[in-house]
Amino acid sequence: MWSMCWKLGLIVVAIVSLYCIYLDQIIANKFEGQKWHLPAQVFSRSMALYPGAAISHNQLLSELKLLGYRKVANPRQVGEFSASKTKIDLWRRPFLHPQGQQPAQRVMIAFNTRGVSSVARLSDHRQLAVFHLEPVLLDRIITGDGEDRLFVPKAQIPQPIIDALILTEDRTFYEHYGVNPFAIVRAAMVNISAGHTVQGGSTLTQQLAKNFFLSSQRSLTRKVREALMAIIIDFRYSKDAILEAYLNEVYMGQDKARGVHGMGLASQFYFGRPIAELTLPQQAFLVAVIKGPSYYNPWRSPERAQARRDLVLRLLMDAGKLTVPQYKAAVESPLGLRKSDKPVHQKLPAFFAVVKQELNDKYGGALLKRSGIKVYTTLDPMAQKAAExxxxxxxxxxxxxxxxxxxxxxxxxxxxxxxxxxxxxxxxxxxxxxxxxxxxxxxxxxxxxxxxxxxxxxxxxxxxxxxxxxxxxxxxxxxxxxxxxxxxxxxxxxxxxxxxxxxxxxxxxxxxxxxxxxxxxxxxxxxxxxxxxxxxxxxxxxxxxxxxxxxxxxxxxxxxxxxxxxxxxxxxTAVLDSDNQALPVRRxxxxxxxxxxxxxxxxxxxxxxxxxxxxxxxxxxxxxxxxxxxxxxxxxxxxxxxxxxxxxxxxxxxxxxxxxxxxxxxxxxxxxxxxxxxxxxRPPMSLRMAPVSGVVNGYFERTSGIAKQDDCRNVVALPALTESYQPAANCGKPLSWWQRILN
The missing domain is CATH 3.40.710.10 (DD-peptidase/beta-lactamase superfamily)
Structure with missing residues (x-):
């Protein structure tokens, strides 16, 4: 009897081991390969500011508003600006430009009646030859699964989001090994007592395993597989790597036919700005909405969404991450959602059709199926808005x-x-x-x-x-x-x-x-x-x-x-691959x-x-x-x-x-x-019509069109080609050859 049990045990261990090896291969392929297909990002032109640029004070203000910059009395961080009648003090965000990474930078931009008169870096008051604003992200071209995301490394995720996530979803994240048996037992007892499911026992690692590899179907088999995969993931990868994957994978809502995944895209979807610039209450909301993006939809159920956000803020306070005054100030603030008329992605069917055709002609039809492509276009969002x-x-x-x-x-x-x-x-x-x-x-x-x-x-x-x-x-x-x-x-x-x-x-x-x-x-x-x-x-x-x-x-x-x-x-203007390297193109x-x-x-x-x-x-x-x-x-x-x-x-x-x-x-x-x-x-900028070599201001008789002296009667002043402009002397007699040479 014992011999039979021992042999059966060995067989079970062998089967489980082989199954774990199989799961390990699946996990390794996902984590060490391409975790997600990142949609091709399509950007507008990057506004160039330089002395003489035909850009007015009001046009730059409109651009900053479109980009989500905040107007303040004195800029203290990136994403802020102040403005007088003739100057704009701007703290630009860091961003990826086709010519390379552009750092955060504070500048003073001055204007005159012709446009930009100067751009000075405030750190050393150096006059800049050219200064770029970050382009507008017009859209992401979705292919395949309909998932939309904007990858953000963990190092760029604000710490309060990570603190709130762990407090809300998995308090023992740094202690357990992928699965928390005590949480599972506690959740089971609460659910049995309530008569229905009111609490989950899954760790962040289990949730990641389910989102990455499994369906949402409820079954014992799926839960076992989820647990095994969570243990393997925890054994193979660091907690930081798991957190980064979770923060970019988690489902955060629905933008019509597109699923919004990850904190980076959710920040743009709910608030219209980069995640690094969110306020503390906004950061708390991103964690709050994870429990049920549809149930806590802030546009449909703002009171319910705010109550959930306030609960997350309370957990932060109870854990000593917030002071009482900070908590009180945070719960009294509104949700601060983006305006419904400010879309996350632009409807530009005519322009996008031209972009896709040009991409196909220059790079082939398979380009947009590649992950992480960044397409920089010539579109001016303010001109497009004015034209529409x-x-x-x-x-x-x-x-x-x-x-x-x-x-x-x-x-x-x-x-x-x-x-x-x-x-x-x-x-x-x-x-x-x-x-x-x-x-x-x-x-x-x-x-x-x-x-x-x-x-x-x-x-x-x-x-x-x-x-x-x-x-x-x-x-x-x-x-x-x-x-x-x-x-x-x-x-x-x-x-x-x-x-x-x-x-x-x-x-x-x-x-x-x-x-x-x-x-x-x-x-x-x-x-x-x-x-x-x-x-x-x-x-x-x-x-x-x-x-x-x-x-x-x-x-x-x-x-x-x-x-x-x-x-x-x-x-x-440029196309970058997933490593931010420019793809060659014939000009x-x-x-x-x-x-x-x-x-x-x-x-x-x-x-x-x-x-x-x-x-x-x-x-x-x-x-x-x-x-x-x-x-x-x-x-x-x-x-x-x-x-x-x-x-x-x-x-x-x-x-x-x-x-x-x-x-x-x-x-x-x-x-x-x-x-x-x-x-x-879009108020026009007056044509400058600078003098051109080879053109002279001439005088011509109105009826005959013959070149005359400026003091002749019945003449009209008109520009003319210098090489052929030969005015007659004394309103009648042509100039001699030596007079023409002297002139």
């Missing part, structure tokens, strides 16, 4: 007479050369057809700056005062078909100065000019400026019979705004598409469009602010376009119908209305 509000407000008004109207909008960063904002539908959060990228519609008069740029590059033939024919014309192609372009008002003036034809968007003078300089040459200018699609060689192209999207228009106008320099618009070549001098003349002409041309209503809305713009309307008012820029942003907007129906809108009362609303939401 402009679209919603303006389209609501425009759609009163036509429910079928739609919109596409792209905003670029003039200096960085990236996409700052994008809206693809009149409902900005709608996942569907992205009109900012996918439409192909005639761009109308938006092509005219490239017609005039081509002409003005020939300074010996054309300047801003050159008279252009404004008479009815009929053109015939090789097949005998005719085309008779007309001015919008059906009126003609015999001849008009080039600048007037441009700012009034006159069709006939533009066609005459385009035919003189060559349709092919105009097409080449447009393509050099960044137009990727084919450009027709027909004369109708001169009036915008070229199909494009807001993104394509923004690319071409970005070139004009950037002193004629072409840079391919992108949505991504597109930059080139000078339009000479800076010629481009200056085009920019000047575009400012006149806003001052006294087809966009004069925009100029009246922003007196004293120099803006550049161009309206565009396709045949029968089917497409309303506007493209323009201030010192900081370029914008391209289309308003029309998906069925290509008539809208009754022109560029000036459709798309331009969206841009005007955008500038109302």
């Amino acid at each position: 509000k402009a679209v919603k407000d303006t389209m609501k008004r425009l759609s009163k007479n036509d429910k079928s109207l739609q919109v596409g909008m792209v905003v670029t960063d003039k200096y960085a050369g990236g996409i700052a904002a994008m809206v693809g539908d009149k409902v900005p959060g709608y996942h569907g057809y992205n009109r900012a990228v996918e439409i192909r519609r005639p761009i109308g008069s938006l092509i005219k700056p490239f017609v005039y740029a081509t002409a003005l590059s020939e300074g010996d033939k054309y300047n801003l005062a050159t008279p252009l024919k404004d008479q009815p014309i009929t053109l015939k192609n090789g097949q005998g078909k005719t085309w008779s372009p007309k001015n919008v008002d059906r009126k003609y003036s015999e001849q008009v100065p080039l600048l007037t034809a441009f700012k009034k968007s006159m069709n006939v003078p533009t066609v005459n000019l385009g035919m003189a300089i060559g349709v092919k040459n105009v097409g080449n200018t447009l393509k050099t400026a960044g137009w990727r699609d084919n450009v027709s060689q027909y004369p109708s192209m001169l009036l915008g019979a070229v199909n494009g999207s807001p993104l394509m228009v923004a690319q071409a106008y970005q070139t004009i705004a950037d002193s004629g320099r072409y840079r391919h618009l992108s949505s991504i 597109e070549e930059r080139k000078q598409a339009i000479s800076p001098a010629t481009d200056y003349l085009v920019q000047y002409a575009m400012t006149q469009v806003v001052q006294s041309g087809t966009a004069a209503r925009l100029g009246q809305a922003f007196p004293g602010v120099k803006l550049a713009g161009k309206t565009g309307t396709s045949n029968d008012s089917r497409d309303s376009w506007f493209a323009g820029f201030d010192e900081r942003n370029v914008a391209a907007i289309w308003v029309g119908r998906d069925d290509n129906g008539k809208t009754g809108l022109y560029g000036s009362n459709g798309a331009m209305a969206v841009y005007q609303a955008f500038l109302n939401n």
